[in-house]
Amino acid sequence: xxxxxxxDLLYGAAIALRGVSxxxxxxxxxxxxxxxxxxxxxxxxxxxxxxxxxxxxxxxDSEEISKLPIYDRAKxxxxxxxxxxxxxxxxxxxxxxxxxxxxxxxxxxxxxxEIFELFPILKSMLGxxxxxxxxxxxxxxxxxxxxxxxxxxxxxxxxxxxxxPSIIKDIGRVIDLLRGRGEMAIxxxxxxxxxxxxxxxxxxxxxxxxxxxxxxxxELNEDDVRRRxxx
Numbered sequence: 001x002x003x004x005x006x007x008d009l010l011y012g013a014a015i016a017l018r019g020v021s022x023x024x025x026x027x028x029x030x031x032x033x034x035x036x037x038x039x040x041x042x043x044x045x046x047x048x049x050x051x052x053x054x055x056x057x058x059x060x061d062s063e064e065i066s067k068l069p070i071y072d073r074a075k076x077x078x079x080x081x082x083x084x085x086x087x088x089x090x091x092x093x094x095x096x097x098x099x100x101x102x103x104x105x106x107x108x109x110x111x112x113x114e115i116f117e118l119f120p121i122l123k124s125m126l127g128x129x130x131x132x133x134x135x136x137x138x139x140x141x142x143x144x145x146x147x148x149x150x151x152x153x154x155x156x157x158x159x160x161x162x163x164x165p166s167i168i169k170d171i172g173r174v175i176d177l178l179r180g181r182g183e184m185a186i187x188x189x190x191x192x193x194x195x196x197x198x199x200x201x202x203x204x205x206x207x208x209x210x211x212x213x214x215x216x217x218x219e220l221n222e223d224d225v226r227r228r229x230x231x
């Protein structure tokens with residue numbers, strides 16, 4: 001389980017996160033919602049190690065990881081699909097997938113066939129450069145690259161941003177399939193409420209660096225959440 005407790009994160013004098021606490025468990029998708037600029041991506045950067053925290057605790061499998069660099073967290077099974085995808089535009093699809101090998105023992109450095117079962121379009125494009133793919137195809141590639149790492153915590157930052165509806169449905173299907181296997185925790189930042197509600201077992205809403213809603217899907221007050229997202 002991921003345990004985030006009383007985390008503050010600063011950018012210079014600006015406070016991005018203020019006393020944030022949450023849990024994310026294996027076999028569940030935890031969705032983080034909120035308007036632009038409320039701290040969602042900052043929270044993911046804190047969890048993955050992309051930005052140091054000023055105060056608080058981050059534990060994964062009961063181990064304190066808040067001082068570990070990003071590559072050591074990746075070795076512990078934390079994979080991040082950042083907003084904007086950040087694939088390597090001049091590398092081929094195959095080479096992009098193989099960058100996920102960095103955290104694996106040499107004997108395990110093989111792109112699983114499952115990646116192409118989840119995202120069939122990638123198999124037909126292995127020789128194409130990442131920069132030549134459409135936005136939706138790049139998003140599938142970014143998720144596939146993360147899955148090559150065999151993660152136990154998959155962190156996704158707005159995977160639907162700028163993506164056509166048909167691929168959004170495919171990505172949602174893959175997320176739900178991965179969750180249903182009970183082998184990983186999924187932490188999903190999203191702006192589209194309906195997409196998050198349909199996938200998440202727990203939904204969290206952030207505002208100005210704070211968590212203002214933390215609820216199971218069954219207990220969620222949808223009207224309250226939609227109001228917070230539309231203000």
